[in-house]
Amino acid sequence: MTEHVVRPTTYYAIFAILLIFTGVTAGVAFIDLGPLNTFVALTIAVIKATLVILYFMHLRYSTKLTWIFVSAGVFWFLILMAFLFADVLSRGWLPPGVGWGATG
């Protein structure tokens, strides 16, 4: 079998990085950065998730087909969020009365 076997030191290193990021994200939450707080928290979460997917879930060593599947899943989730925010954030941009059923 030509399966890639990840060295335990790699797992321990990823584990340490994940713990450090957990501490950082909990600490940063107490600093007021305005709207950036959510951005920083989500950025750290995305980095952590990426590390888990690439190393713990072996995506880095997986076939191209697996990459396509995982990318498709993430892409569809982004479509969900993009269209949601396209709706939510643009509400109120047009004055009331403009649209269906407007008279005059």
Next chain:
Amino acid sequence: MSEASTRLAHHFDDLKQQKEATTLGMWTFLITEILFFGGLFAGYAEYRSRFPEAFAHGSHHLDIVLGTINTAVLITSSLTMAMGVHAAQLGRRKKTTVFLLLTIVFGLVFLGIKAVEYWHKYEEGLIPGAGFGLQGEDRQQMLFFAFYFLMTGMHALHMVIGVGIVGIIAFFAWRGRYTPDYYGPVEVTGLYWHFVDIVWIFLFPLLYLIGRH
């Protein structure tokens, strides 16, 4: 014929193809899971953008210390899971079993801490429903707690199922079912476990850390 070749299902050419199909099948399931939890995250995003203050106030009721500890516990369980898969790849029977059992232990610790948190919320009257906010809390926070219980509850359900699956796999591992040529079930159980970990990696900042400052 080695013992492992008897594990080859008749519709596959060889064990390598079988392993790739197994892995891809699990990823396909996990993609449906991304979109299942995606619906919850989308609902959360919509209502948080509408009621930012109520969500921030609701978040203040969560125990950030227990939440951070639980995040660390879950990440540790992911490490032991990864090490269990690693041991299975090398054909170490006992080591695989021990790491899988450790994963179960950390999973149960997580669920125990979660149960303590739920109990605190019950005592504080923060369960969404007619009795919500009788201790003077703003009732708009009910929306936050509806999402809190729905999202962490679905996550906990996945944890319970995961503990059961890891238990079964640990039993088979102990019986010597897996070899370096045949460990697909251990690998895909790991994929599921890590996925549930990732869901928590997003739940933790979105529920516990908003409006802390």
